[in-house]
Amino acid sequence: MLVHVLLYDAGQDSEGIHSLELSGQTVVLMFENCDDAERYAGLLEAQDFPTPTVEALEQHEVELFCTEAGYEARLVETGFVPKSDDERLMLAPPSSNRDVSNWQTEDQSVDSVQPTSPSDGLDDVRRRLEGLL
Numbered sequence: 001m002l003v004h005v006l007l008y009d010a011g012q013d014s015e016g017i018h019s020l021e022l023s024g025q026t027v028v029l030m031f032e033n034c035d036d037a038e039r040y041a042g043l044l045e046a047q048d049f050p051t052p053t054v055e056a057l058e059q060h061e062v063e064l065f066c067t068e069a070g071y072e073a074r075l076v077e078t079g080f081v082p083k084s085d086d087e088r089l090m091l092a093p094p095s096s097n098r099d100v101s102n103w104q105t106e107d108q109s110v111d112s113v114q115p116t117s118p119s120d121g122l123d124d125v126r127r128r129l130e131g132l133l
Contacts, residue, residue, distance in 0.1 A: 003030035003059045003075065004037035006044070006052035018044070018052050019071060020093075022086045026071045029090055030062050033078040044093050 005028065006018035020027045031037035037054045045051040059075070066073040074090065082088045 002056045010053040
């Protein structure tokens with residue numbers, strides 16, 4: 001089955017896929033309906049987030065990519081109705097988003113910085129969660 005995902009810099013060396021942090025897991029949204037994907041991309045653009053390209057891909061290919069990358073793939077079916085706050089983010093992006101203008105260098109610097117104590121890790125998680133509000 002074809003699903004629709006949001007890509008940044010599609011076809012470029014710096015290509016990336018739109019993802020969300022939900023309950024500590026990186027989630028890639030797969031939209032069953034192209035119009036839903038386009039609407040979500042428009043909402044991101046309205047928040048001054050870089051405009052993604054909607055691309056149709058085979059669902060199993062996206063799921064395989066996510067599994068290999070340690071991400072979770074979630075299907076947003078046509079007529080999807082959220083049942084939790086996390087699921088609401090599958091219909092409309094959070095009001096604040098992570099800056100992706102330097103996403104490649106940012107990911108490398110995050111990987112190289114390890115918390116020095118358990119409380120440092122908790123503080124980092126707390127800051128991330130507060131940033132979602």
